[in-house]
Amino acid sequence: MRKVSGGVRVCRRSVAGKMKREVGKVLRSLTVEDNNHKEPMEEEEDDHCFSIGYLRNDRLEPSLVVSPRYNLLREVGRGSYGVVYEAIARKTGARVAVKRLQCDAPENVELALAEFWALTSLENRHQNVVQLEECVLQRKGLAQKMSHGNKKSRQYLRLVETSLKGERILGYPEEPCYLWFVMEFCEGGDLNQYILSRRPDPQTNRSFMRQLTSAVAFLHKNNIVHRDLKPDNILISQKSGSPVLKVADFGLSKVCAGLNTKNCEDHPIAGEDGKGSNQNNIVNINKFWLSSACGSDFYMAPEVWEGHYTAKADIFALGIIIWAMIERITFIDAESKRELLGTYIRQGTEIVPVGEALLENPKMVLHIPQRARSSMSEGVKKLLHDMLAVNPQDRPDAFQLEVRMDQVTCAA
Structure with a gap:
């Protein structure tokens, strides 16, 4: 395998550099308000909102960790603009994932709001989409619970203004502003870790294929285009005993509800009232045109490039x-040194993302399966060819795909 970088391409602006690790700090919440009712939320007597209980180099003084709402146990993931912790909810004892995003630059705010809008615009839950429990804005020792589309909240509107104007409005280096996303915890890791740490299992593959298509059909039905689907962003929950996939990380997603079908991105705060029209969305979601090159190279369609x-x-x-x-099929990411699931095209000594190769040569024929002794059925092979068609009009939409995936996996 060749070492390559599966670099992320972010909409409009480049992502800021990696955030500095903050060790030995307890993030205090002097008052927690629901920004709909303007009344203090029910809190413990000493109302810290989050506390860090896992550090590599330093130890916390016990007196600093009194009655937190969530105890942060350990860091489980780190990206270019956020950190994810495993945490415990003090009142219920439930294990949750807490993502901390520092709003120190407009591009960070934009990514955070994209995830916030996508997850809070969903009126119903889906077992294969990660569930957001709450989002908290923390600044100046004040923690305020964020609600979707609340135009009465000054903090919420200032975040939106920061994203739209591209200027720093909230927070300063000596007084950072954070958004905390509290979500369900997936103890099985991501799809890369799960698949590559186990022996091949056709039954698991079929189950995962159905779950993935079900999740994407649900998102498209709700007018959400994910734009960064990749194994890193697909998590595994094992609470029920059998693995359940959870599509996560909506930082590059786009909510296209209630917009002109010509260009979704003319309206960067689409659907913020949470009441986007669902009429005819089965047809219209595929007529919303997007223009920002988003995603990770090895999973990007030709037209995204x-x-x-x-x-x-x-x-x-x-x-x-x-x-x-x-x-x-895997490659080694040059930056993380991780082995990642991803298909590519060999061109001499180089490997090229499939989408990029198809853009350069639209008549190129994909050899599916790659291996001569593959157990891939004819139905799955034909479906993959259709999903990877160079012309998006030749691909099934998410709802056609869900029906066909059920057919080919049941027949296998």
Whole structure:
């Protein structure tokens, strides 16, 4: 395997550098308010909002960790603009994931709000989409619970203004502003870790294929284009005994509800009232045109590289993931040194993302499966060819895909 970088391409602005680790600090919440009612939330007597209980180099003084709402146990993930912790909710004892995003730059705020809008615009839950429990804005020792589309909240509107104007409005280096996302915890890691640490299992593959297509159909039905589907952003929950996939990380997602079908990105705060129209969305979600090159190279559709695409780009990314999962096609990421699931095209000594290769040569024929002794059925092979069609109009939409995936996995 060749070492390559599966670098992330972020919409409009580049992501800021990695955040500095803050050790030995307890993040205090002097008052926690619900920004709908303007009344203090029910709190413990000493009302710290979050506390760090896991550190590599330093230890916390016991007196600093009194009655937190969530105890942060350990760091489980770190990206270019946020840190994810495993945590315990003090009142219920439930294990949760807490993502901390520092709002120190407009691009960070934009990514945080994209995730916030996507997850809070969902009126119903889906077992294969990660569940957001709450979002808290912390600044100047004040923690305020954020609610979707609340135009009466000055803090919420200032975050939106920061994102739109591209200027720092909230927080200063000596007085940082944070958004905390409290979500369900997935103890099984991500799809890379789960698949590559186990022996091949066709039954698990079929189950995961159905779960993934069900999740994407649900998102598209709710007018959400994920735009960064990849194994890193697919988590595994094992609470029920059998593995359940959870599509996560909506920082590059786009909510396209109630917008003109010509260009979704003309309206960067789409659906913020949480009441986006669902009428005819089964048809119209694939008519919303997006223009920002988003995602990670190895999963990007040809049209995304050109910057003119629709929700069908999610179908292409799903095809890359499923193909790589079935045949265990991997590459080594140059930055993280991790082995990642991802399909590619060999060009001499180089490997090139499938979408980029198809953009350069639209007549190129994909060899699915790659391995001569593959157990891939004819039905799955034909479906993958259709999902990875160079012309997005030749791909099934998410709802057609869900029906066809049920058919080919039941027949296998």
